[in-house]
Amino acid sequence: MKYLLLSLAALLASSAVLADEGEAILEEQCASCHALKGPAAQTVEELWQRKGPDLFYAGSKYNREWLEKWLLKPRRLRPAGYHYMQHIKPGKKRDMIDVSTLQPHPSLSAKAAREATEALMKLKAPASLVSAGAFKGGSISISFGEMVFDKFNGCMACHQIEPDYGGLSGPEVYTVAKRYQADYLVSFISDPQAWNPKAPMPNKHVAAANIQKLVQYLQALAKENWDEK
């Protein structure tokens, strides 16, 4: 019993050390592009000054395992970057992404990724914004889910539902359930402006039951092995 308590204390202590190291990484390497403290931008102009998504509620948003892996080997998740309007140019048929303006996200070493993730997961949103158990579980077929997502709600206008298929201004959604916690997805879709008042993502006033279906659909999409397709 004594050994168990000692190991538990050691585990907690090492987690605290990791988070301390992580906080230093966040301040040194992340803070110049990401807000580590709230509030969210209140005006369009203020939003445009932010070079990356806010991280001050990262612990309520991201899945820990995905986040650590992504920091090791970051990959673009928003085809037109952040913010889309700063990375497009007029084209012959339609506006095109101006790839020359897109910067890759820096990658971290395995140790730094673990420490930064530990610190990020401590940054929680207030309980009033997201509650545990908001997603009720369950599943849906991809074909029915696509109807809810695209036909009934038009979300594909801005989001890709598979590589190279869908809108480009928003983040890809075929991996979003791997990246984000299901309860966060329910809360964000219900009221995007509560998280980010001027995000170019509308509140479509989707009925609560359909929000559950949307998240079930995103989970079904995330189960596909997109790397092998």
Place this chain on the structure above:
Amino acid sequence: MKNKCFSWLMFALLAMGSSAAWSTSAEDNYKNFCWQCHGMAGNGMGVNVQDMSVQPRDHTSAKAMGGRSDADLFKVIKQGGLAIDKSVLMPPWGDSLSDEEIRDLVKYLRKLCKCG
């Protein structure tokens, strides 16, 4: 004292920035919310259009825009395409923009189409 006054001034400015009274220009709102589908030139050829089942309206076309009343334009921006029997792809922006900002956007659309 000077520093104190400056701090209060900054505080007041920040408070203004976060209040509902703050209003963004129609140009900036159009860029943030509308460009993605209606395009940088407002011609309906935004970066998102390739896989869309219904093409976004060309805001520069007097023909396409002339038939819409200001009330309809206000309604479609605030409540979305379905509110005027148009496409679900046009989302409601009523939670992102104040009524005043939507009225400014309607005026801005009239400038783009040179109609009404």
